[in-house]
Amino acid sequence: MDNKAILGKDLLDKSILILIPGRKSASTVESILKGWGFTTVHVVHSMIEAMNRLQSYPVEIVASELEIGNSDAFQLFRIMHDNHDFDHVGTIVFSTNTTESIVANAVEKNIDAVISRPFTEQTVVECFAEVIKKRFQPSPYVASVEKAKALILNKNYGEASVILEEAVTRYEKPALACFLLGEIAIHKEQLSRAEEYFKKGLDYKPRNLKCLIGMVFCLRSAGKLEDAYEYTKTLIKIYPTNQKRLKFAISFSSDNNLLKDLYFFLEITTLVENPEKSLSVVITRESLRHFNEMYKEDKKKANNMINIMRLHSKDDLNSRIKLMELLLENDLILQANKELSYCRKNNADTDRFRFLEAGLLYELKQYVDCVRAAQVLNERSSGFPEINLILSKAYLALGDLEKAKQYSDIAIREIPFSFEAKMLFEDINKKMK
Amino acid sequence: MDNEFSGLDLEDINKAYNLRMLFHSSSNPDVKYSGYIDTILENGVSLKASESCAEGHRISFSIFHNDVKLLDGTGIIESIDRESDKILNIVCVFSQFSEQDKEILRKKAESNQQEINSFLDDIS
Numbered sequence: 001m002d003n004k005a006i007l008g009k010d011l012l013d014k015s016i017l018i019l020i021p022g023r024k025s026a027s028t029v030e031s032i033l034k035g036w037g038f039t040t041v042h043v044v045h046s047m048i049e050a051m052n053r054l055q056s057y058p059v060e061i062v063a064s065e066l067e068i069g070n071s072d073a074f075q076l077f078r079i080m081h082d083n084h085d086f087d088h089v090g091t092i093v094f095s096t097n098t099t100e101s102i103v104a105n106a107v108e109k110n111i112d113a114v115i116s117r118p119f120t121e122q123t124v125v126e127c128f129a130e131v132i133k134k135r136f137q138p139s140p141y142v143a144s145v146e147k148a149k150a151l152i153l154n155k156n157y158g159e160a161s162v163i164l165e166e167a168v169t170r171y172e173k174p175a176l177a178c179f180l181l182g183e184i185a186i187h188k189e190q191l192s193r194a195e196e197y198f199k200k201g202l203d204y205k206p207r208n209l210k211c212l213i214g215m216v217f218c219l220r221s222a223g224k225l226e227d228a229y230e231y232t233k234t235l236i237k238i239y240p241t242n243q244k245r246l247k248f249a250i251s252f253s254s255d256n257n258l259l260k261d262l263y264f265f266l267e268i269t270t271l272v273e274n275p276e277k278s279l280s281v282v283i284t285r286e287s288l289r290h291f292n293e294m295y296k297e298d299k300k301k302a303n304n305m306i307n308i309m310r311l312h313s314k315d316d317l318n319s320r321i322k323l324m325e326l327l328l329e330n331d332l333i334l335q336a337n338k339e340l341s342y343c344r345k346n347n348a349d350t351d352r353f354r355f356l357e358a359g360l361l362y363e364l365k366q367y368v369d370c371v372r373a374a375q376v377l378n379e380r381s382s383g384f385p386e387i388n389l390i391l392s393k394a395y396l397a398l399g400d401l402e403k404a405k406q407y408s409d410i411a412i413r414e415i416p417f418s419f420e421a422k423m424l425f426e427d428i429n430k431k432m433k
Numbered sequence: 434m435d436n437e438f439s440g441l442d443l444e445d446i447n448k449a450y451n452l453r454m455l456f457h458s459s460s461n462p463d464v465k466y467s468g469y470i471d472t473i474l475e476n477g478v479s480l481k482a483s484e485s486c487a488e489g490h491r492i493s494f495s496i497f498h499n500d501v502k503l504l505d506g507t508g509i510i511e512s513i514d515r516e517s518d519k520i521l522n523i524v525c526v527f528s529q530f531s532e533q534d535k536e537i538l539r540k541k542a543e544s545n546q547q548e549i550n551s552f553l554d555d556i557s
Contacts, residue, residue: 022516024479028472069517096469096481098450103549107557114553116450116545118470118478118538123546176557209556238556240447 011132015040015057019050019064019076020094029063029094029124036125047071051079054086061131063092063115066102077109084153090135092127094119104239107209141171148180157184168200175205182214191218207238216245225252233261240268317346321353328356333363351377355384362390362397370394385414389421396428404428449499450545452538454478456494456525458486459507468523470496473538477508477526481516485523488513492525498541504534 016038020026026043033041042057044050047068053059062080064073073093080086091111095102098116106114112131115124134142144167151160161184167177178201185194195218201211212235219228229252232245239245246265253261324339340360343353354377361370374391377384392407408428411421452470457463468482478496486492488510495505508527516522527534 021520022471022514022522024514024522025471067517067520096451096471097453098545098549099447100449100552101447103553104556107553114549116542116549117481118452118473118542119546120473120539120542123543127546205555207555 011129011136012037013039014060014132014136016042016061016063016128017050017053017059018043019045019047019062019068019073021045021065021068025065032121032124033128035121038128047076050076054080059089060135061090061092061128063094063128066093066095073111074105074109077111081110087150088135090131092131101239101241104209105242108213108239108242141167141174141177144171145176145180148177152180152184152187155187157187160184173204175201175208175211177201178204179208179210179214182211182218186214186217191221194218195222207234209235209238212238216248220248229253229256236265236268317343317348320346321348321350321356324360325352325356328360328363333360336360337364351380351384355387358387358390358394362394365397367394367397371398385411386418388414389418389424392424392428396424401428401431405432450549452496452498452503452541452545454480454494454496454525456492459491459493461486462493468521470538471522473535473542474524474526477511477524477530478538480521480523480525482521482523483519485513485521486510494525494527496538498545503537503541506530506534 016033018026018029018033018041020029020043023045026045030041030043042053042059044053050062050064054062062076064076066073068076077091077093080089080091092113092115093102093106093111094115094117096117098114103114112134113127115127138146144163148160148163148167151157151163161181164177164181164184168174168181171177178197182194182197182201185191185197194214198211198214198218201208202215205211212231215231216228216235219225219231229249232249232252235242235245236249246268249265250262252258253265320339320342324336324343327333327336327339337360340357343357354373358370358374358377361367361373371391371394374387374394377387378391388407388411392404392411395401395403395407405428408421408425411418412425415421453467454470455465455467457465464486466482466485468480468485470478471481472479490510491507492510493505493507496503506527506529508525508530511524511526513524514522
């Protein structure tokens with residue numbers, strides 16, 4: 001392949017910045033590009049060096065390794081994207097462990113290409129040539145779209161619309177033009193019109209990420225959550241690790257009792273590299289009931305779910321107390337005990353916590369501790385008259401009939417409609433006789 | 434809306450495009466290591482990994498594309514460079530690395546790239 005024939009001298013002179021931390025790997029890419037006739041290739045190994053270079057020299061293509069120390073290429077490109085001085089710069093990511101999610105993330109961040117490692121010389125050169133041609137020798141369609149983008153940036157929606165409408169009629173699969181028209185409609189607060197454009201874009205390209213995102217935005221804004229959920233599922237198939245969309249999917253499936261979906265989405269969170277950053281999980285009684293059913297059939301899966309819930313409510317003591325309550329209600333006693341340890345360590349002392357603590361200790365057959373915890377609450381004028389029932393049961397278990405009767409009497413007085421209190425009252429009286 | 438599963442499947446999503454090498458030191462087969470192939474070299478491959486047995490160790494390896502085994506063989510860890518806290522660059526020289534083996538890896542690397550380009554085109 002003669003690269004000069006593909007690109008021509010003008011394009012081979014484009015200034016390329018390579019950011020690859022590994023020196024050997026960087027020099028491999030540099031020598032491939034130079035070997036194929038690219039004349040201006042500069043190599044750096046860190047984010048700071050790259051930023052300095054970008055600020056001091058004209059750069060037309062930036063190609064970066066995905067992982068750069070503690071940062072990543074997406075961060076570099078986000079900084080560039082926020083500064084419109086770099087709007088003309090072509091962007092390429094090198095990635096060793098490439099997944100569809102990484103590619104989708106790149107598309108969402110307007111990155112031009114992803115080069116998967118290991119690459120061959122040919123794929124690297126073809127990819128650079130493609131990006132350089134797209135940026136500096138664009139097809140008429142790409143040129144119209146870029147012109148419209150610049151007009152949108154300057155809020156010149158009228159002129160941008162004319163260009164885009166023409167692009168839609170003239171070129172093949174103009175999904176991006178449809179997306180931009182939808183974006184303009186959103187700026188004009190014409191949501192249903194925007195929805196039409198996004199839908200049209202999806203007719204051309206059913207998996208177009210931006211049109212799908214636009215559809216979900218319109219449908220959610222219009223309160224059409226069921227439809228929004230369907231499009232979100234398609235989006236999640238393409239880009240499973242996007243946290244905002246996962247959060248919506250979890251929330252919707254939980255609210256609508258779509259428990260298998262909920263489980264699926266929660267399971268995806270375990271695939272996310274940093275799950276602790278990803279979600280605050282919606283904990284509902286219904287979802288926990290579902291996990292409880294699974295617990296019987298598949299302990300590992302259910303434990304996994306509970307760990308996810310635990311992980312996501314880790315900084316919030318009230319959430320952990322709530323989780324403890326749900327686990328206790330669902331007879332997941334050992335799991336609830338873990339929550340008890342966490343809450344104790346973090347000095348939980350609300351009335352609800354003390355009430356749950358006493359109840360859990362009773363279930364764990366730690367009757368002395370149960371009595372001690374219940375007394376703490378009983379000394380306060382709490383809104384938990386059921387604590388007398390727990391005290392009565394605990395004293396009964398300890399063989400102290402007098403005390404059991406004392407608290408059973410209070411329980412039957414304070415919670416007269418409790419079947420359990422009534423049964424206990426009768427049982428103790430029988431034993432006393 | 435009923436509670437039928439929506440047809441989503443974990444296996445359907447987030448397809449990976451990589452060549453992964455699993456290996457173990459010949460002297461200690463119980464401890465397994467893995468890394469993603471970064472570059473195909475004349476006499477082996479370089480890997481990105483988070484941990485590895487030491488330089489000079491003789492290894493047995495298998496290279497996979499997703500779950501499909503492409504190659505296996507033996508070699509030696511020639512060098513390890515620490516790129517960051519998380520990433521090691523490991524160069525493995527293979528005892529036998531035929532032109533045919535290299536071609537298998539190159540072909541797979543190229544088909545990976547074509548699939549990425551086509552996915553990227555689909556969604557953008």
